[in-house]
Amino acid sequence: MEGRVPSDPNPPDLILVSDLHLGRGRLSGTGRYHALETFFFDEDFLDFCQGLVAEAEQRRTPFRLIFNGDTFDLLRIEPAHVGPSAARRERRFGAPVTPEVAAEMMTSILAGHPAWVEAVALVLAAGHGVLFLPGNHDVELQWEPVQRPLREAVAEALRRRGAGVEEALGRLVFEPWFHHEPGRIWVEHGSQYDPECSFRYPLRAGQPALWDGPALERDMPLGNFFQRYLYNAFGAITFIVPSTRANSRYLRWLVWNRPGLLLRVLSGHGPFSLQLLRRVAMTAGGMSPQEEAHRAELERLAAGSGLGRTLHDIDALKHVPPNLAQAARAVVWPLARLVLLALTVGLGGFGLWFAAFGAITHLQAGLGFKTVLFLGMHLALMAVLLGGLAWRLLRAPAAPPRPLRRAAGHIARLLGVPIVTFGHIHEEVVAPLDTGAPGAATYFNTGTWISVFTHEPLLPRERIQFSFLRVRGHQAELLHWSPSRGRAVPAILFEEDEHAVEPGVRAA
Template sequence: MRYRQAPYSPDGEIAAMLDALRGEVRNGTGGSGGLSSERDELTLVLNGDIFDLDAPRVIDNESVVHDLPRTAEHAVPAMEAILRDHPIFVAAVGRVVADGHTVVFVAGNHDIQLTLPEVRDAVKRRIVDAALLALSAQGSDPPDRSVDELGDELGDELGDELGDELRAALEARVVFRAWFHRTKDGVIVEHGNQYDSYCSYRYPMAPFGRKPGEIQPTMGSLVSRLLVSRMGYFNPHVDSSFMLSGFGYLAHWARYYLFSGRSLVLAFAVGALRTMIELVRRRDPCRRALRRAGLHAAARETGAPLPAVAKHARLFARPAEDCLGRVARELWLDRLGLALVGILAALACLCWMPEGLAAAALLAPTLLVAYECAVPKPTLDAVWQGVNRAARLVARAHGAKAVIFGHTHNPEGSWEDGVFFGNTGSWSAAFEDIACTKPVFEARPLVWLRSEDGAAPEEPLSGGLVMWKDERFQPWRADATPSVPRKAEMAKRPRPALRPQATAALRS
């Protein structure tokens, strides 16, 4: 679990990138820091899954798996702990806000709790405190005082009323979006999980189930908590390490468990069954009133026209709870059930039809082979391709100049008929080897788009997919595409609490 330790965290790279980004904006106009508006305006969009609230908690330096209810009661302490453990990240985002720019947090499937007002307040409070700290330090050495002491000092210098106005101005620059963000110049930024059945929510603006205030778990969230984080040498950041074929799982077991005295069978069986049971137990049919309320809430939050929001919502993939056969297929429950039926049928043949011994012995494997051929399992690539296709339809719904997703972790960027389609990739602390010496992502991707202030609506944007490498921004290159290992080479390790994906939209 080295990757969960500070030396392997991406915090330092994020901070360096954000400081360089601030410098690029400042140098572009010769402006100064502070809340002045006489310079370029930057909107930094953190495009979902920035915080991993599905990850095991760290208690007394031990990783403890859990499946706590997704409520504010449990989410707020978890978020506060994450923010405390990542002060470099928090300080860097605070400096962006202190410079007068806007930071937008878009909720993803791993940090869907960002839709809860209590969680938003916790994040906003910590970012604003960091911004106040940055403002107090401008033009001097970094202070060694606490945020509370600095707040008292600023209050003494400015007066309580001015101090409150300053905090209110900073708070206005920390924005949250439950579903998607829409800029004035026609950019749609969305995490993209709504087009993946395993991770979609029926009502993304209010993703609750039957219990008020408790977020409905998706299959992806349940699998992360009940399976992947409890099962051995899988790397939750590299899909190919745990999305294996039947022979792949057997080879994985033989490599890591055959002579270890440990087994995955019980963890897998219990986790898969619990996942299915939870999806069935919490199944919540669509309610038109809630759907309509969500559309109106999205239009209010983003400023997008209601008809465009309604077209957008029609593109959602059906939640996994509506596709239980597909869930059973993904969790191998269908094949296990079919194997059990074949074995029972073979035993019945042996007991009552002794002359059918040969046929009985072949019954179970024959049924499995026939089923595998008749009902092929959807590949992960097919799911990701569906997400990418949805981006084109989202652009049509809004008449957007750009649509940016991040869910698939695959950095992409292309211009099609004057419209940009991109994916922000991932900044996760992912490594191909147990020693954490071979990073999966050799370059850090982000999307940086620019538009001119006062430009005509039909005027195109500029920019696109870039990478942060060697402490500077560079054009994205094909050879910078992350390499994905074909075999599971990672020690048991849950997702880190911080999984940043960044999109910068520059408006000048």
């Protein structure tokens, strides 16, 4: 059954990873990486899979390796080649990622990451299963033409190992949305619960031909839009998780650390402004075929998984605000606040200076005393200005919103599963859920294997955690692979402020 595994008294172990963001990898000629590559850990991942297989042999327990979305990055990637007759926008940003373009990208990605392909083949050759779920950076993975290069690359690696190709490929599975084991676990990428990264019609496996350039543009989340049309221009700078708060922090970082790059990109990136205006003005009109295909796929999954109306209830949890409101919140409102703050400070400062200047001028005092007062006034105003600037830049950020945790709580209540796990946010999380029902439920987030820039403050830990979730029976543990130790160790997490936790989620 699609997306669902029947209850099993002795289910296989589950190993879940997410957000690897494989790009085009190494250039074959120079051995250097493409500028937008973020995954440099192919050999580490191969060692990780070798460790999983060795441990499974010792325990005589099969496992299933689940890639929970954004395994491949068809968004932060060098654009596919287009001919000279292509439109200027396509020459600058690449052709729309249709099934054909996405298949070419996938072929290139796999060619640039041969050790990663070997790791997947190793798991399959040892008799274990591999499951791929899509994310918002590889939503195209639902399409069979995009799956085909992966099957072919893994098949070739299996032949080199002398493994039975057909049997092994039978354990290589693609699901269009989720993995559900009743009474045990719910797995999905989670981007649909992020207002800035959710699609209106994410289920696209049914009729890939419907997704041409205009349709892809109309249903492109604003976070994806910024990545494609702006952030990619910054080149090899650390990957950013797009969000309103991360955008502001990223801009401040660029102003202080790379002002030349920022000015160069903005001055030469006029087409982005035009794209933004087009995107804000664009509505979801004219997408009736895509909506119908999404609903048909949803009905098929609801029937095939046995979830029925419950799956419709989960689908209704996704955040898809109107385009204009979304753009206003993410772009216009932060900019308006910045302008309003600048005007307030500027006009207020000028008013104070003018009032103080007038008062000092009319004082019946000597020139020396007035000079001292003028100097004191300017020093005081400068101190206030610098103090305000320091407060604005150094103040502790407010607790970030946690829509994925809220969604996890709803899903745990709807399905009665003790484990709900997402990816997407690139942050390792373990949070008990208050479901209002007997039995404990926990939300896990598997983080990422890459370096990333988010709205979160830097933590005193390793810059990168090769994190994964291991589920044995009905018990789950968030771990990270330690290459230096050659084994898994507990992930590094910090105690949370219970007052900062979203309603419906108990503090960890």
